[in-house]
Amino acid sequence: MSAFQFVHTADLHLDSPFRGLSEVAPALQSVLREATFQAFERIIDLCINRDVNFLLIAGDIHDASDRSLRALTRLRQGFERLADHHIPVFMCHGNHDPLTGWSEHFSWPDNVWVFDTKEVAARPVLVQGAEIARIYGVSFGMEKVTDNLAQQFQGDPEAPWSIGLLHTNVGQDPNHGNYAPCQLDDLVRAGMNYWALGHVHTHRILRDQDPLIIYPGNPQGRHVRETGPRGCYLVSVDSQGHASPEFVPVDVVRWYDERLTIMGLGDFDDLLNRMDERVHVIRQQSEGRGVVVRWQFEGRGPLHRELIRPGRLEDLLMTIREKWGTGSQFVWSEAVHDRTGREVDLDGIRHEENLLGDFIRLTEIEDASNLQHIRQAIEPLFDDPRVYRYLGAPSDAQIREWVQTAQHLGLDRLLTGDE
Template sequence: MRKFRFVHTADLHLDSPFVGLHEVDERVASELREATFSTFDRIVDLCQEKDADFLLVAGDIYDSADRSLRAQLRFRDNLRRLSDSGIPTFVVYGNHDPLNRWSATLEWPEQTHTFGGDEVTSAPVVRNGEPIAYIYGISYPTRDVRTNLAKRFRRTDDGPFAIGLLHCNVGDDTGHEPYAPCTLDDLTRSGMDYWALGHVHNHRILSSKKPMVLYPGNPQGRSPRELGPRGCYVIDVDTGGHPSAEFVRVDTISWFSEAVSIDDLDTDEALISAVEATCQQMREQAEGRPAIGRITLTGRGPVHRSLARPGFVTELEERVRETEGSQNPFVWVERLEDATGSPIDLEQRRSGQDFVADFLGLVDEYRNEPERAASLRQHLGLLFDAGRAQKLLDEPTAADLRDWLDAAEAMCLDLLTAEED
């Protein structure tokens, strides 16, 4: 057979907002608004540079909840670019962009093939008058598809290579909603040579044997949970029909979440230097991209006293944003979180006979008994059960409550042990 090459991407989420960001200045905001688009531009560039035979897009191209027409138009414009240079694109839609949420008047370019939502169909990729591969696919007709779509795939061609293109949740530990749930076994049985999947945001190869199964992840991280390099896969299929995968980084903005310990910091200046050094480290790891980072200050030490002063953390945050955010490429510290404690000897205070010892003892009781920790929720009703706030807030998880308990302990300790002679 003839060897060929294609690019596999998914979960573009064009024009959907970044989450987890407090505040950004206008320059950063405009970079963020453009980020998902720039990333897709780069994927299209990549197809052209690599001389790919076709592009596969496995769903969640945009978030229909956003109702963004811009996203659809920019997507179409880019596909037109590919079509004009003779590269066809195969598209299925996922839970975020089901068929019924696309504009009816959108005119797709000649070389774009979108799969319908009624049944699995196939389309050949033809080179020099001969099919080099068949693509099988099905789109989500509506958002809430809970049936196993993978089971509907049956290879019917006798061509050299078959690819399944599907937006689905394989297994039950992906950390994502179980849309179109299936197992790796379902995929293996279908007779495909390659499964081009979408849905899970962290890229991973589920199987490198036949059939090769992989999630390319979302090419642009959009929240502090989506850290690290992001991109798409370039797949080379050799004359023996064996695919090999190369991950290519295409993200526009890189996300980071870093911790800075104050254990060994004696002065405010040292703290500022440590934070700036962390920003520098992010800048290096971002390899020339702008970076958005969350910095958590941890540990115990003398600078905790400064950090506990009202406004200090905000000032520090502003200062770092000013120096790091104005550079090119910028590092935007989206949040500077203070999880430090005063430099007191907790063990000694626990063994004492005073109120502080009693307090620490009580906190330990809460910490060690999950049920008691859960009971802390009862104090929070005023805010968390209020109608208007409820819309904006997630119900606190057990982990949240544990985190808040730790923070409350640190805060009370600060107040109880405020120094004086």
């Protein structure tokens, strides 16, 4: 077989707004507004500069509910650039952009193939008339697809190299809507060499051998739950059919969720110095990108008394926005959260046979069963369509964080001498 290269991306969410940035400085608004588009342009640049053979997009290209003509127009312009370099595009639609939505009849250049909703279809990739790979795919016809679409895929043993293109939740990831759910074994049995998946916004390799199974994540983080590098995968396949995936960051603005302990800090100058050190590291890590950061103060110490005074956090937020939130490599502080507590002997209280001891023991999640009980209790809230579109199901880490915050607040109110 012939060696070839392709780019695998998903979850572009073009023109989707950043969350939690209603107070962003006017000078940064245009940067954030263009971020999803610029990340997409970087993917197009990567395809052209690396002279790939094709581009795969595994759903949620835009948010159909927003009806953004701008998103579709910019998407088409990117595809036209690829057409000028004879690079075909294969894409399927997911839960945010079902094919039967308002954009169904939007026209694309001739180099673009969109997989239908009726059944899994196969399309060959030709180079000088010879087939180098075969792409199998299917699109969502509605937002909530609950069928196991992966079970409809079956590769042809005669195909030179088979790729499955699918928007799906593998293994019922609780942090994402359970759409087109499947198990890893369903994908392994389908006779593919590579699975180009979409839906999960964090890049991860689910399986690193034939078949290679990959989520590329979204190219641009849009809120504080989408931290760290965001990008796509450049996949090189050699003449023996061995695939080598390379994660390529393309994000324009990077999100950070910074947690700083107040242990050992005496006053606000100490706190600002510690934050300044982290900002220096963040700027190095982000490699020239703008940054949006949420600060969360944790731990127990004397500074807690200052942090809980009325207006202190608002004053601190304004100060650090002015300090780091301007320039080409801005570090804009989205919010500051106080999760600190007063200095107490927590271990001692834990073993007391009284109300305080009972409270500490009840608010510590020691095993998976306690965590599951809490998740079941809040599940109806996050299943509500008025909620899940904006928040999504909480991760285990978030639930633990909520319980820890409740513990700090409860202790402050139960202990005597509370300010």
